[in-house]
Amino acid sequence: MDSTGMDEIKLIGWNSSTTPMLLQRSQISQPTLLDLNFRDLSYTTGKGKRRASAKTILHQVSGTFKSGQLIAVLGPSGAGKTSLMNILAGAKKTGVEGRVEINGSERKLKTFRKQSAFITQEDHLLQDLTVEEYVVAAAHLKLGNGVSESEKKSTIEHVMKILGLADSRQTRVSHLSGGECKRLSIGLEIINNPSILFLDEPTSGLDSSSTVQCVALLGEIARSGRTVVTTIHQPSSRLLGYFDHLYIVAGGFCIYQGPVRHLVPYFQSMNLNCPSYHNPIDFAMDVACGQYGNVLADLVSGVKNGQLNFQNSSKPSSSHDTQFCNEIEDVSIPEGRKKGVKRQGRCNYAAPFHTQVIVLLGRTWRTICREKMLTTMRLAAHTLIGLLVGMLFWFIGNDANAILSNAGLLFFNQLFILFTSLTPTVITFPLERKVLFREHLNHWYSLKAYYLAKTLADIPFQMIFPTVYLVIVYLMTNQPMSMDRFAMLLVITICMSLVGQGVGLLFGAAFNIKLAVFLALSCLMPFMVFSGFNATYDSIPYYLKGLIYVSFFHYSFEGSMLSVYGFGRPFLACSQVYCQFRNPQRILEEFNMDQSSYYWSVIGLLVFFLVVRVAGYFALRFKLKNVM
Numbered sequence: 001m002d003s004t005g006m007d008e009i010k011l012i013g014w015n016s017s018t019t020p021m022l023l024q025r026s027q028i029s030q031p032t033l034l035d036l037n038f039r040d041l042s043y044t045t046g047k048g049k050r051r052a053s054a055k056t057i058l059h060q061v062s063g064t065f066k067s068g069q070l071i072a073v074l075g076p077s078g079a080g081k082t083s084l085m086n087i088l089a090g091a092k093k094t095g096v097e098g099r100v101e102i103n104g105s106e107r108k109l110k111t112f113r114k115q116s117a118f119i120t121q122e123d124h125l126l127q128d129l130t131v132e133e134y135v136v137a138a139a140h141l142k143l144g145n146g147v148s149e150s151e152k153k154s155t156i157e158h159v160m161k162i163l164g165l166a167d168s169r170q171t172r173v174s175h176l177s178g179g180e181c182k183r184l185s186i187g188l189e190i191i192n193n194p195s196i197l198f199l200d201e202p203t204s205g206l207d208s209s210s211t212v213q214c215v216a217l218l219g220e221i222a223r224s225g226r227t228v229v230t231t232i233h234q235p236s237s238r239l240l241g242y243f244d245h246l247y248i249v250a251g252g253f254c255i256y257q258g259p260v261r262h263l264v265p266y267f268q269s270m271n272l273n274c275p276s277y278h279n280p281i282d283f284a285m286d287v288a289c290g291q292y293g294n295v296l297a298d299l300v301s302g303v304k305n306g307q308l309n310f311q312n313s314s315k316p317s318s319s320h321d322t323q324f325c326n327e328i329e330d331v332s333i334p335e336g337r338k339k340g341v342k343r344q345g346r347c348n349y350a351a352p353f354h355t356q357v358i359v360l361l362g363r364t365w366r367t368i369c370r371e372k373m374l375t376t377m378r379l380a381a382h383t384l385i386g387l388l389v390g391m392l393f394w395f396i397g398n399d400a401n402a403i404l405s406n407a408g409l410l411f412f413n414q415l416f417i418l419f420t421s422l423t424p425t426v427i428t429f430p431l432e433r434k435v436l437f438r439e440h441l442n443h444w445y446s447l448k449a450y451y452l453a454k455t456l457a458d459i460p461f462q463m464i465f466p467t468v469y470l471v472i473v474y475l476m477t478n479q480p481m482s483m484d485r486f487a488m489l490l491v492i493t494i495c496m497s498l499v500g501q502g503v504g505l506l507f508g509a510a511f512n513i514k515l516a517v518f519l520a521l522s523c524l525m526p527f528m529v530f531s532g533f534n535a536t537y538d539s540i541p542y543y544l545k546g547l548i549y550v551s552f553f554h555y556s557f558e559g560s561m562l563s564v565y566g567f568g569r570p571f572l573a574c575s576q577v578y579c580q581f582r583n584p585q586r587i588l589e590e591f592n593m594d595q596s597s598y599y600w601s602v603i604g605l606l607v608f609f610l611v612v613r614v615a616g617y618f619a620l621r622f623k624l625k626n627v628m
């Protein structure tokens with residue numbers, strides 16, 4: 001490519017309506033040339049803890065995938081294609097043995113993640129962003145501050161044109177078709193010019209025309225020097241022509257590796273003749289499924305389980321010794337190509353930490369604001385429940401005869417705020433986690449940046465909803481008309497909301513939706529019992545007294561009571577002949593709170609907020625390390 005970037009490559013726009021277009025090469029078309037070589041890869045599930053259930057999915061398979069090639073990984077269902085793909089992409093590490101090399105040297109996973117991209121079968125995308133917003137955010141995160149704004153802009157335009165998404169730039173992801181979602185997923189990953197692209201079933205769910213265009217596009221991406229590895233289910237004969245290299249897996253073994261055109265001769269060399277006018281892949285799948293007898297062992301040894309690359313000779317022979325196969329060449333980069341290879345830099349993210357946080361913050365805010373249904377429902381719930389509670393406890397706040405009811409109201413407030421902040425998070429986060437996993441795996445941003453942005457983005461919403469609720473309830477129940485007391489109660493309520501959201505995040509990070517909802521709600525019960533409302537400190541058995549200090553309900557209830565009855569509040573009104581609790585100090589004594597400090601309650605809640613946030617971060621980190 002010339003330095004002005006004016007070389008042209010022919011790329012096919014994906015829309016069936018568009019004709020092949022000539023697009024200028026930009027920086028996205030000059031990747032580092034990387035050959036991928038793997039030796040004796042085995043993958044066993046259920047190892048260690050559950051030895052009885054251990055299952056070997058891949059059996060010492062080897063192979064070589066070269067740059068500039070479009071490689072299809074094929075095989076019957078359950079053969080181990082996805083497992084192989086996950087391992088090669090670095091998305092699966094547990095239970096894996098063997099060696100993966102890049103240009104002849106052992107793969108360093110951190111560096112490799114920067115050089116490669118993995119597009120999973122399901123498109124885990126944020127549904128409420130538009131195509132343009134998604135691509136712009138990806139460009140800022142993946143190209144970093146080293147690339148000028150104008151370059152980023154031209155790259156964004158280029159990617160959108162290549163993928164035929166220019167007309168859908170203002171369309172939200174939730175409204176895109178399956179094919180458009182797939183194109184977007186590919187576009188987001190090629191924006192920073194990765195050298196190796198892994199795609200798991202990129203054509204699943206696409207119609208035949210979109211499938212051809214998808215594979216043609218992948219072929220063009222490969223031609224520009226990238227190594228493109230994709231799993232695919234039974235490609236048609238027409239589709240087969242786009243692939244350079246086939247890697248066929250059956251029962252966790254490699255039964256063929258080599259060029260597409262040599263597949264039939266390879267089977268012939270094993271006395272397996274593909275019927276005329278038969279799709280060779282259909283034939284290969286039938287063979288792999290055992291429909292032509294027990295020939296898998298011969299096929300596996302024919303290519304030495306992937307160590308050999310089958311090359312047809314001009315004279316077919318029935319023998320299947322190595323005369324038909326070339327030992328896989330040394331994959332270290334030829335001298336001539338080394339010049340074009342960029343130095344593999346230190347493994348850090350393209351964008352600095354603060355840029356990652358700013359971009360993620362903007363993206364998260366947009367998403368939250370656009371989740372109109374959820375946001376409206378939350379606002380409506382806080383308003384309606386506030387009104388209902390206000391009517392139920394109408395004007396009891398200054399009535400010395402309704403002390404227990406008022407204490408119950410203060411306890412309920414905290415309970416309500418906790419659940420309304422916890423539930424949306426615990427339900428939505430397991431889904432959002434998949435987006436995080438995909439983007440983090442593809443080296444978009446660090447987990448720390450994501451987590452900080454997530455925490456900051458949620459804070460305004462955790463403040464607004466409790467404020468709406470509290471204003472309504474406070475006024476309708478006639479709590480003391482003092483700005484200071486209202487502010488103190490509001491601080492406690494917002495802290496409780498933040499704790500609730502943190503608990504939701506912790507459980508949402510660690511478990512799937514069903515388990516997260518069940519466990520989060522169950523685990524809250526003991527905290528609730530030790531709030532000080534249901535049982536006072538004096539009434540709790542001595543060996544359980546310590547638990548009151550680890551209950552954040554205790555701090556929120558105590559802080560609420562002190563806000564309303566503490567700080568020298570004057571005597572309450574009495575509507576009866578005699579009221580036992582006219583003196584607010586007596587009320588606090590009754591609840592064992594006369595010696596308590598409001599400030600310790602706030603500190604207690606803030607400590608909980610920090611603890612659950614940090615625990616949530618480590619739960620995510622653990623998941624990221626172990627799910628992969």
Ligand SMILES: Nc1ncnc2c1ncn2[C@@H]1O[C@H](COP(=O)(O)OP(=O)(O)OP(=O)(O)O)[C@@H](O)[C@H]1O
Pocket residue numbers: 045046055057075076077078079080081082083084
């Ligand atoms: N974590 C796991 N625990 C137990 N078995 C597993 C696990 N992961 C994969 N397997 C099994 O390993 C085999 C290969 O799975 P894999 O998803 O790699 O197959 P595949 O070739 O991609 O199949 P398909 O084409 O149907 O997607 C399957 O039998 C699957 O049930």
